[in-house]
Amino acid sequence: MAEAALPSADKGAKISRREWLNYAWLASLGILLVDLAGIGYLFSMPRFKEGEFGGVFSLGQVSNLPPKKTPPVNFPKGRFWLVHTEQGVLALYKVCTHLGCLYGWNDQEGKFICPCHGSQFQYDGTYIRGPAPRSLDRFVVQVLDQDGNVLAETDPETGDPVPLPDDPNVIVKVDTGRKILGEPNA
Ligand code: FES
DSSP states (O other): OOOOOOOOOHHHHOOHHHHHHHHHEEEEEEEHHHHHHHHHHHSSSSOOTTTTTHHHEEEEGGSSOOTTSOOEEEEETTTEEEEOOSEEEEEEEBOOTTTTTBBBEEEETTTOOOTTTOOOEEEOOOEEEEEBBBBOOOEEEEEEETTOOEEEEEETTOOOOBBOOSSTTOOEEEEEEEEEEBBBBO
């Protein structure tokens, strides 16, 4: 009895046009998903590294910070002045709210003075006089425990100073990516 003819190897390897289109579609979908995952990963990463302007600056433990009412501390890399008022800590953006010059602290007069057009500001950044349209801008200050939990931070609505707890081990950070505009002049 004659054996039934088996399909040839060539014939078995062939794929139809429909199958080929399905494989191509699946490959495109896979590439798209990989791209989307990559974009999602990039967006989930902080835009600026810690210690780089636009990112977060760690000032260390509370015990490292200057006592209340002592002269402001200059943080050139973070572009802010740290002041410790009776009510708590503020990080004042170093750029004048008039036309963007860098103002400085005048120890004799006990205020910030801009060398360009003479705007003046109190220790806490409140406008005193000059062409500046508002008080100094502030960055968000955060107080964290040793596990990185945020215990307190600057209220973005008011920009009020952040009181420091008695615990000398809590950490203070300044987020230069979150700026709060100064109060407009009355
Ligand atoms: S830029 Fe500071 S007063 Fe004009």
